[in-house]
Amino acid sequence: TQLLEQSPQFLSIQEGENLTVYCNSSSVFSSLQWYRQEPGEGPVLLVTVVTGGEVKKLKRLTFQFGDARKDSSLHITAAQPGDTGLYLCAGPPSSSYDKVIFGPGTSLSVIP
Amino acid sequence: NAGVTQTPKFQVLKTGQSMTLQCAQDMNHEYMSWYRQDPGMGLRLIHYSVGAGITDQGEVPNGYNVSRSTTEDFPLRLLSAAPSQTSVYFCASSYNRQGVPYEQYFGPGTRLTVT
Numbered sequence: 227t228q229l230l231e232q233s234p235q236f237l238s239i240q241e242g243e244n245l246t247v248y249c250n251s252s253s254v255f256s257s258l259q260w261y262r263q264e265p266g267e268g269p270v271l272l273v274t275v276v277t278g279g280e281v282k283k284l285k286r287l288t289f290q291f292g293d294a295r296k297d298s299s300l301h302i303t304a305a306q307p308g309d310t311g312l313y314l315c316a317g318p319p320s321s322s323y324d325k326v327i328f329g330p331g332t333s334l335s336v337i338p
Numbered sequence: 339n340a341g342v343t344q345t346p347k348f349q350v351l352k353t354g355q356s357m358t359l360q361c362a363q364d365m366n367h368e369y370m371s372w373y374r375q376d377p378g379m380g381l382r383l384i385h386y387s388v389g390a391g392i393t394d395q396g397e398v399p400n401g402y403n404v405s406r407s408t409t410e411d412f413p414l415r416l417l418s419a420a421p422s423q424t425s426v427y428f429c430a431s432s433y434n435r436q437g438v439p440y441e442q443y444f445g446p447g448t449r450l451t452v453t
Contacts, residue, residue, distance in 0.1 A: 230380075232380075238344075238369065242452070256438050257360075257438070257440070259441065259442070266447075267446060267447070268428050268430075268444030268445055268446055268447055269381070269442075270444070271441055271442065271443070271446050274441055275439065291401070314380060314381065315349075316381070316442075318438050318439060323437065323438045324369075324386070324388055324394070324437070324438070325383055325386060325396060325397075326371065326383065326386075326396070326432075326439050327371070327383060327440060328380040328381040328382070328383075329380055330378060330379060330380040331380045
């Protein structure tokens with residue numbers, strides 16, 4: 227059983243559509259980070275959310291941290307083929323704050 | 339500023355062989371970590387270090403050793419390679435915010451095959 231769960235596991239959408247991916251846990255996290263990974267490369271940090279209820283925007287991407295700091299979501303507006311990749315959430319759980327644990331990821335494919 | 343570097347990029351080992359995966363960072367980050375990535379599993383934490391001279395186990399430490407003699411370097415040693423260790427290995431570093439690792443930067447990965 228993974229500490230962080232992500233859904234959906236796979237997502238294939240048409241260019242221009244909106245989508246939301248979710249990251250959930252039964253544990254409280256000190257912060258949550260979202261990364262995007264492209265094939266053959268290491269993950270690249272997109273954003274960090276720290277405060278419960280926090281919302282951050284990065285161009286067409288909106289990130290939200292749940293009020294209880296146990297979940298997060300990533301919403302993409304008007305998806306583009308360049309958004310294709312593996313989206314990973316990660317963070318240090320409050321119970322073991324010096325370990326950064328990753329979810330299994332959501333693989334997104336945006337079809338032109 | 340090279341960020342996080344890893345060598346080698348690719349490696350093929352026979353069962354029972356040992357090897358060291360190298361990782362170095364030039365950002366003066368206190369925190370460094372090693373992950374392995376397998377299909378459908380995301381990244382799993384192998385070992386991590388909160389500073390020079392200090393290491394600890396992650397989620398899947400068996401079969402691996404680490405040491406941290408300097409801030410810059412964090413090598414990962416496979417003691418006796420097994421086919422189950424076939425994976426992609428990533429090293430990462432970050433600074434600490436009030437003792438908590440914050441915003442990790444990843445290397446390009448080492449693709450290891452054990453036959």
